[in-house]
Amino acid sequence: xxxxxxxxxxxxxCLASGAAWAQDAGEPVKLDPLQIIGxxxxxxxLPGSGYVVGAEQLEREATTDINKALKAAPGIYVREExxxxxxxxxxxxxxxxxxSSKITLLEDxxxxxxxxxxxPAAYYFPTMKRMSSVEVLKGAPLLRHGPQxxxxxxxxxxxPIPDESAGHLEAVVNERGGTDVHAHYGNTVxxxxxxxxTVQRAAEGYKDIDRSNRDTGxxxxxxxxxxxxxxxxxxxxxxxxxxxxxxxxxYLGLTDADFDDDPNRRYGLSSIDQMNNEHTGVNLTHQFxxxxxxxxxxxxxxxxxxxxxxxxxGGAAYVRDANNGDANAQGILDGTVDVxxxxxxxxxxxxxxxxxxxxxxxxxxxxxxxxxxxxxxxxMDRFQPVETYDQVNGSLVFQGRxxxxxxxxxxxxxxxxxxxxxxxxxxTERLKLNLALRYEDVETARTQYGDPDRxxxxxxxxxxxxxxxxxxxFTYDVSDRWQLLGGVHRGFSPVGGGATQNVEPENSTxxxxxxxxxxxxxxxxxxxxHSDFSDQTENCSLAAPxxxxxxxxxxxxxxxxISGLELQFETGTxxxxxxxxxxxxxxxxxxxxxxxxxxxxxxxxxxxxDVPENQLALRVGLEHNSGWDNxxxxxxxDDMCTEAGCERRGSFNKTESLxxxxxxxxxxxxxxxxxxxxxxxxxxxxxxxxxxxxxxxPNLPRTAYVGLSVDF
Numbered sequence: 238x239x240x241x242x243x244x245x246x247x248x249x250x251c252l253a254s255g256a257a258w259a260q261d262a263g264e265p266v267k268l269d270p271l272q273i274i275g276x277x278x279x280x281x282x283l284p285g286s287g288y289v290v291g292a293e294q295l296e297r298e299a300t301t302d303i304n305k306a307l308k309a310a311p312g313i314y315v316r317e318e319x320x321x322x323x324x325x326x327x328x329x330x331x332x333x334x335x336x337s338s339k340i341t342l343l344e345d346x347x348x349x350x351x352x353x354x355x356x357p358a359a360y361y362f363p364t365m366k367r368m369s370s371v372e373v374l375k376g377a378p379l380l381r382h383g384p385q386x387x388x389x390x391x392x393x394x395x396x397p398i399p400d401e402s403a404g405h406l407e408a409v410v411n412e413r414g415g416t417d418v419h420a421h422y423g424n425t426v427x428x429x430x431x432x433x434x435t436v437q438r439a440a441e442g443y444k445d446i447d448r449s450n451r452d453t454g455x456x457x458x459x460x461x462x463x464x465x466x467x468x469x470x471x472x473x474x475x476x477x478x479x480x481x482x483x484x485x486x487x488y489l490g491l492t493d494a495d496f497d498d499d500p501n502r503r504y505g506l507s508s509i510d511q512m513n514n515e516h517t518g519v520n521l522t523h524q525f526x527x528x529x530x531x532x533x534x535x536x537x538x539x540x541x542x543x544x545x546x547x548x549x550x551g552g553a554a555y556v557r558d559a560n561n562g563d564a565n566a567q568g569i570l571d572g573t574v575d576v577x578x579x580x581x582x583x584x585x586x587x588x589x590x591x592x593x594x595x596x597x598x599x600x601x602x603x604x605x606x607x608x609x610x611x612x613x614x615x616x617m618d619r620f621q622p623v624e625t626y627d628q629v630n631g632s633l634v635f636q637g638r639x640x641x642x643x644x645x646x647x648x649x650x651x652x653x654x655x656x657x658x659x660x661x662x663x664x665t666e667r668l669k670l671n672l673a674l675r676y677e678d679v680e681t682a683r684t685q686y687g688d689p690d691r692x693x694x695x696x697x698x699x700x701x702x703x704x705x706x707x708x709x710x711f712t713y714d715v716s717d718r719w720q721l722l723g724g725v726h727r728g729f730s731p732v733g734g735g736a737t738q739n740v741e742p743e744n745s746t747x748x749x750x751x752x753x754x755x756x757x758x759x760x761x762x763x764x765x766x767h768s769d770f771s772d773q774t775e776n777c778s779l780a781a782p783x784x785x786x787x788x789x790x791x792x793x794x795x796x797x798x799i800s801g802l803e804l805q806f807e808t809g810t811x812x813x814x815x816x817x818x819x820x821x822x823x824x825x826x827x828x829x830x831x832x833x834x835x836x837x838x839x840x841x842x843x844x845x846x847d848v849p850e851n852q853l854a855l856r857v858g859l860e861h862n863s864g865w866d867n868x869x870x871x872x873x874x875d876d877m878c879t880e881a882g883c884e885r886r887g888s889f890n891k892t893e894s895l896x897x898x899x900x901x902x903x904x905x906x907x908x909x910x911x912x913x914x915x916x917x918x919x920x921x922x923x924x925x926x927x928x929x930x931x932x933x934x935p936n937l938p939r940t941a942y943v944g945l946s947v948d949f
Contacts, residue, residue: 270522270534271345273382273392274372284661284671284710285376285724286312286749286764286803288822292369297868298901299409299915299944301417301438303327303365305899308872309822309854310373311803312389312766316847316877316892317926319486320443320937323455325362326847326927329375330747330766330799330826332388332730334847335929336360338776339730341385343392345476347520351542351588352615354384354651355681355734358776361516361542361588363393364459364480366419366436370394375766376749377708377726380673381607381659386706387728387745387768395476398430398465399423409915409944414441415454417944423463432463442485443938447505447572448631455484471525478518486512489552490932492559492570493889493925500923500935505572505631506549509581514544530600537593545585550623553782553931560889572631579626579633582645590615607659614652617734621645640689647685649734654678667715673708673726679742681734700736704729704744723750728768732791733776740791743774751803762805769831773797775846775881782929784846784880785837794881795834797845801826818858825851830881843882849875864905872897879928893924895936909949915942 274280280287288310290300300306302322304315316326316334327342328334336358342350350357374382375389382390404422409415416439423432435458442453459480466473487507495502518540526532558566568574596609623645625636660672680701687695710724728745751764775792777783783792806821828848830839853873860866873896883890898920903913921939928934 269394269397270524270536271394271397272370272372273343273346273374273390276370280372281753281755281760281762282712282720283374283376283378284669284712284722285374285378286722286751286762286766287375287378288313288373288805290371295368295370296946297866297903298870298899299407299913299942299946301366303362303371305870306365306371307373307391308852308874309820309856309870311764311805311822311824312375312801313373313824314826314848314852314877316929317936318929318934319484320935321440321455322365323362323482323484323486324360327391328847329373329388329391330768330801332385333775333845335776337362337391339385340388341379341382341390343382343390344518345395345520346382346392347536347538347594348590348592348613349393349518349540350590351540352590352617352649352651352734354613354653354679354731355615355649356588356617357385357731357733360544360546360586361514363395364436364438364457365393366417366438367396367421367434367459367461368393369396376747377673377710377724378659378671380675380706380708380726381609381657383655383657383675383706384653384677384679384729384731386675386726387730387743387747395461396421396432396434398425398432398463398474400425400430404949405947406949407944407946409942411440411940411942413443413940414452415439415940415942421461425465425467428467430463430465430467432461434461434463435459443940444501444503446503446508449505449508451485451508453485453487453503455482455486457482457484471523473524474520474522476518476520476522478516480516482512482514484512486510486546486548488548488930490556490928490930490934492556492567493933494560495570496925496933496935500925500933501938504570505633506552506555506570506579506628509626509633510546510548512544512546512548514542516540516542531597533595533597535593535595539591540589542588543586545583547581547583547624549931550580550582556932557889569628572628575627575629577627578636579628581624581626583622583624585619585621587618587620588615603663605661607657607661609657611655612653613655614650616648616650618648619645642687642689643695644685646687646689646691646695647683649681649683651679651681651731651734653680653731667713669712671708671710671724673706673710675706675708676703677706677729677731678703679731681732681736683734698735698737700732700738700740702732702742704742710749718755720753720755721751722753722764724748730774736791741772743770743772745770745773756808758809760805760807762803764803766799766801766803768799770797770799773830773845782880784839784882792837794837794839794845795830796832797829798831799826799828799845799848801828814862816858816860818856818860820856821854823851823853837881839882840885844878844884846878846881846883849877851875864911865903867902868900870899872899874926890928892926892928895922895924895926897922897936909947911946913942913944913946915944916940917942 314328326334332339421434438457440454444453487510592613594611599606687693708726730743
């Protein structure tokens, strides 16, 4: 028997014994097993920090882009890429944003990154339109959820099964040839409930490709089915999901000069680039109420994700050289200079992840315990043939195909066991303590093959690490209106499937402290945070090269400090027949290397990548008794480094600051039918919001939408 199997059995026995001695307590704490926080009000009383984008806000703003949903959440850094939010780059506090690989990403409480341990980069992201809420958890309580425990957790909560017959249909069209259709219907009859749901999205895109009539949009189909049986003391929920995407997306961006001339241009070199992917997921969740004080939740999950992003390799070199004045490189980008041997790689990978997680909630009166364990395994199979083209008179001419070898032909795997104990202790009438301990034991391996048939092993590597991650946090009610909070926890980031035996995982010590004020129509929160890294690392990929230029493995930048301040403010005023809700979120962050590092070439004071110094989101509404509601959202984002130490590395490694205003107007035709007009980027402000993967990239230009939403 493997040591992982032994640990799993031991953890399960420990949980069972815990259930036996706690049978005579009071009322259990009830939280939907798919959630990690609850509603937005619950986030405002956590013994840690959190934020919930609720169903009302998502529906009100007709949200289809996770980047827009999260930009008002303090402490979250979003680096856009293609303007649609299909492959977001999300960072939280000390966790950098590259492909959201440094945060724990969940759907309904289950890890949803393609391979969370061996390859956490989120090339798959769930369709935002089928989510009923988005939860963000930071601070010591996040140790309940792993493996990434430095910055935070993002949990996407899908559409729930209704308690009675209910359906919803929303259809939206936009001025750029885009359509979005979201439909679901469900019912509960007796002990049985079900939900059927689909999202159909299509867009022509907003960029124009030189010398090509191919659009730059996408087609997405997403289907979900849920079936629930609810008994007197237990329930079983089966969730099935399948989605497919084809998008004419490219890694190739623009030079700065070309961006200034037309940010929505794409070079002809990228005309044949295309992403195709397919995702299938199965979750089976069982809940059991053992006693009035003890309940358990067990989830068995399996996810498969296949993708092939066929695209130009090496385009960044042409953009870099052209930015530095190389006329030949500029001519190649423009299509006026012929070039031979262009490499277009089938970035084809198959991911698989599966596991079992088990948690017991035990109510001991003053102590609310959560004790659990998870066994998980995942893998990535990379088999990437390369096609060669020549550019002749501005056209791409196919020359041949090369079978994969070396790094393009490999398998990476991970096996992990996690164990956690959480104690939410009402120590006094005013003081609530949250004690946390998490254990992670991770084995990763990589096998690289020397021939397409995989008869010859070219190289192997492996890594084994285990970490104990303690944390403590508290809230203290100074009065009925004022509350203090604070906490400290140890952060951890797995090394990934490509790590060698001597590579240590990233570790950090993370602190937060703050104050909350609760008024009759007013809520305010101010939280300071600080993360101290002994060895801060970046995950390297073609999509997000590390600061040293590497596109695989990891890059250790060295000792680093990330400190900041998060502010939230919510209020509302009644003016006759109008109600004016106002909310504001602001984050200040200082993220830098704290000690000279000869190995990385970075110096004390160098800025870290993907972290803006200032960001702000202001929401203002005007709601009328007639059902005519209007909302404006103003977002400001500072510039960001696209590589660490950007202030010492020239002028082409920072993004630009940006202010965007979005507007939506909704009118209720009937209590069940609403029409709306939505305008993203009202003032058509476009800036360089990313330089990754390969060149300058803009945000979405001004785009108007008209939609109809009907409940039945």
